Amino acid sequence: MTLAVFFGCAFIAFGPAFSLFVFTIVKDPLRIIILIAGAFFWLLSLLLSSLVWFIAVKACNGVQDPTLHRALLIFGVFFSVLLQEVFRFAYYRLLRKANEGLASISDEDGLDISVRQMAYVAGLGFGIMSGAFSMINILSDSLGPGTVGIFGDSQYYFVTAALMTLALTLLHTFWGVVFFEGCEKSRWWVIAAVVALHLLVAGLSLLNPLYEASLPPVYGITLLMAVWAFFSSGGSLHNLNTLCTRRKAEEESAQ
C-alpha cells in the first residue's frame, strides 16, 4: 500500500508544475519549445557540474576524512548553483537572439511572445527538470515496500522531499521571471540577488535532515520570490485592487 505514498508525493511535487503546464503552456507550441529548451539548458548545466563533481571525487579518492567529504559536497553544491545561473543567463542571451526567429514561426495571428512570457516559461522549464531530477529516484523508492527510518532517519523523509521539490520548482519559475527582468533592464543587483537566494536555498538544503530548519525558510523565500515575480512581471497592488473590486462589483450586480 505504499502506492499511496508514491501518488501522494508525486502530486505534492509535481501538482503545481502540472497545473501550470496545463493551463498556461500547453496551448501554445512556441511555449512548449521554450519550455523544453529551458529544461535542456538546465540539463546541460547538470552535465557540466556532474563532470566537475566526478573529477573532484576522483581527485579526493581514497581519503576517508569526513570533513573533506563535507567540504567537497558544499563545494559541489555551490559550484552547481553557479553553473545553473550561468546557463540561465546563456539561455536568456539565446532567447533574446532568437526572439524574432521564434516570432516568425509562431502563429500567424502575430501572437508573438513577450520577454516576460519567455522568462516565465523558461523558468518553469528549469524548475520542472530540476524537480524531476531531484524527485524521480526518491519516488521510485517510495513504491516500497519499505520506508525510510531503519537507520534512525525521519519517517517523513518522502513528504519533505516532495515539499522541497515543490518549492524548488516554483522557485526556479520565479527566479526565471525575476532574472530575465533583471537582464532586460540591466539591473545587475537583481541578478546578484537571484544568485544569492539560489545559493541560500541550496545551502539550506544542506541542513537536512533538520527539516524544521530548512523547509520553513525555503518556503519563506518562495513566498518572497512569488511576490517579487508578481511585481516584476507587471503585477501591482492596483491590479489586485481592481480584481477585487471587479469581483465585488460582479457579485453585487449578480445580486
Add this chain to the structure above:
Amino acid sequence: MRKMEDLISINYVKLLIIALFYTCVSCSSVEKKIYVELNDTVPCVRLLNATHQIGCQSSMSGDTGVLHVLESEEDLDWILNTGPHPPYMIVMETAFFNRSVMLRMKNSSRVSGVAVIVSKTGLAENFSPHTTCPNQNTGVYSASYGPELANCNVTAWNPLGNGLSYEDFSFPVFALKDENQTQVIRKCYEEHNLRVNGSAPQYPLCAMQLFSHMHAVTDTVTCMRRTDLQNRFSINPEVMCDPLSDFNVWSSTRPLNNSAKGHKANESVVIAATRLDGRSFFWEEAPAAEGTVSGIVTLLAAVHALQPVTQQAPPPRNIFFTFFQGEAFDYIGSSKMVYDMERNEFVIDLDNVHSMLEIGQVGLRSGRNLWMHSDPVSLTNSSVMDEVTKMTDNMQSIADGLHISLAKLNVTQPLPPSSLQRFLRVRPIPGLVLADHQTSFINRYYESVYDDAENLNVSYPPNLSPDEQLVFETEEAKSLAEVATLVARSLYKQAGGEERNLNNITADPRIVAQLLYGFLIQKNNSWFRSLLPPEVTKKGANSILSSGPPQFYIGVGPRNIGPVHSVTRFVQYIMANLTGAATNLTETQCQNPESKDLFSYFWVSGPSSVNSSGEPFCVRAPVRLAKAVSPAFERMEYGSRDYSTWTESRWKSIRARVFLVASRELEMLTLGVGVAVLLLSLMVTYFISSKADLLFSSARETPTTTY
C-alpha cells in the same frame, strides 16, 4: 557517514551523486537508507519428484511481513492469533525449528515467512528433517521383493526424522548464518516491534522481505512437460527445473579400459562403494559429516592403504572403488551405474561383479562396534548365502585381529538405505553394508545442517594453527583409520589376496585426519591445494576452494564454479593423488595424452612450502568420473516409479532485506496532502490564468502578458 547520506537527501547534491553513482554503482542512495540487505542467507528451495513438490517459495515479488522474534509459546500465540499486524515474518532460534511449530505456521495465513537463525545454542537433543524411512520407494524392498520388509516395516532407520524436508511450504524459509546480520535484525526488532506491557507496538514497524520465487510447480512431470514445450516452440525457452545430477567417481586397483564398454572377459571385481552426497532442509547447506563424510573418508583411506599391496601382490580379482552421487535423492548415482551396466554402457557389466562391500555411516562407533548388514531376501539363494557367509567370516576374523567388535546381524532385518539395494533390484549380488548402527541410525542429526564436525566429535585442542590442525590425529581420525584398515583388508581378502599380505595393509590415521579436516573444517587447506590443479588453487575464493567445509547437496548440472560438484572434484583428485603415479609429462601433454583408455591424467599443483608455490606435475591414475543423472531423464519417464525423478526448480533471485514499514495513517495522510496540493494548484492556476490580463497589466506599460 550517515550524516553525509542525509545531506544528499534532496536538491542538487542528489543530482551530483546520481551522476556519480551511475558511473560507479547502480544503486540509489535512497534505497540504502531504506533497506538493509542480508547477504549471507540460505534459502529452502523447491524440489520436485514424480508426484510432489517439496520445499519453500515466496510470491513473485517477495513476501513481506512484520518481524516477530519467536522466543516463547506466548509469541507463537501472538503470531498465530492475537497480534494486530499480520502477516508476520518470523525469526526463530534453532530451538523452535521443529515439525509442530512449522506445521502450525504452515496452516496459518498470518505467517508470510520464516527465518531460522542457525546456531548451536539451544539445539535440541536430536533433529532430523528427513523422513523416518529414507528412500522408501526406490530401494529394493517392495511388494514383489520382501514385502514384509518394505516401507521400513521391520526397522525405521531414522526414527528421529520429522519429515520437515519433505513438506511443501507456501512461504519462504531462510536460514541466517551471519551473526552480525542476526544482530541487525534483533536490533531493529527490539527498537520498533517490542511489545510494551503486552500492548501492540506502534508504527513504524520493522519488517522483512524474502525473495525466493520458484518457477516450477506441481511435480517433475508437469515441469518437464512445460520445459519441453518451451524448448519446442519458444525462441527463448525458459527452463523451469533441472534434474539433480552430477558425477560418480570410480577407480580400480587394476586399470580398466574405459573406451571398451560392456562385459570384460576374465574380469571379476569386488565393488567397494560409499555415497557422496547428503542434504538438509536448506539449499546447498549439507555438512553431512556422519551421514556421508565418514564413509568417504573411510573409503579414501582404504584406497590409500590398499595401494602399495595391490601393486606388489595384486589379488586375482580387481577391486572397484566407487563413490555414488545423489544417493540421498532416491539413489541417483547407483541407479545410473546399474542402468548403464545392464545396457552395456559402462566399463563393466553386472556379470563382472563378484561381490560388493558398502560403507554406510561409520563415524559414531559407540564402544568400537560395527555391524554388517545383509539382505535377507537374496540370502535364500544358496550361492549368495555361501559368498556372504564367507565374506562375513573373513571380515570377522580381520576385525578380531584389529580388536574391533564386528557383528553380523540376524537375517530378519533388511538392508539400511544403501546403494547395494539398487544392485539387488536387478541381481542377487552378494554384498554387505558396514555401519555403526545395529538397527536405527545412531546419527541424531541425519540429513540436517547440524550433522557437522561437532556431531562427529571432530574437535581440536585450542591454539593450533590451521596447518597443525590439518595433521592433528583426533580420536575420530584414529577410529576411522581402524575402520579403513578393516575395509581395506576385507577388500583385499575378498579379492582373493593372500592372507600373509594382510598385515601390510594399514590405513594411515594422518591421511584420515587430513581428509576429515578438509571435508569437515576447511577445504581451502594446504593439502587440498597441493592435490588440485593450479588453476583451481590460483582462483582462490572464487573457485571451489572457498573458505569453510564443502557442502554435500548434489545440486544441478552446470554450476557457476564449474561443471562438477566441488566434493566430486575433491574426491576425484584425492584419489588420483593417493593411487596415481607421477609422470614427467608437460602440461600440454598431460591435458592431451596419447591414450586415455586405461588412465586419466591430472595436472596438479604439488605440495608447496612457505616460500615457494610448489611445482605442478602430471599424475596418471585410473580414476574416472561417470555421469550421475537419473535414468528417468534419459528415458524421458518423468513419472517413473523405479528411478529417481528429483528436479530442482529454477528461480530468478534469492535475497532478503530488512526495513521499516510506515503506518497506514501516514500513507493516507501523504496521499491526502498530495491530492489537496494538486487540486489547490489546479484551482489557483486556473483562476490566475483566467485573470492574467487583469493582474499583469501594468499601468506604465502596454499589456505584455497574455496568460
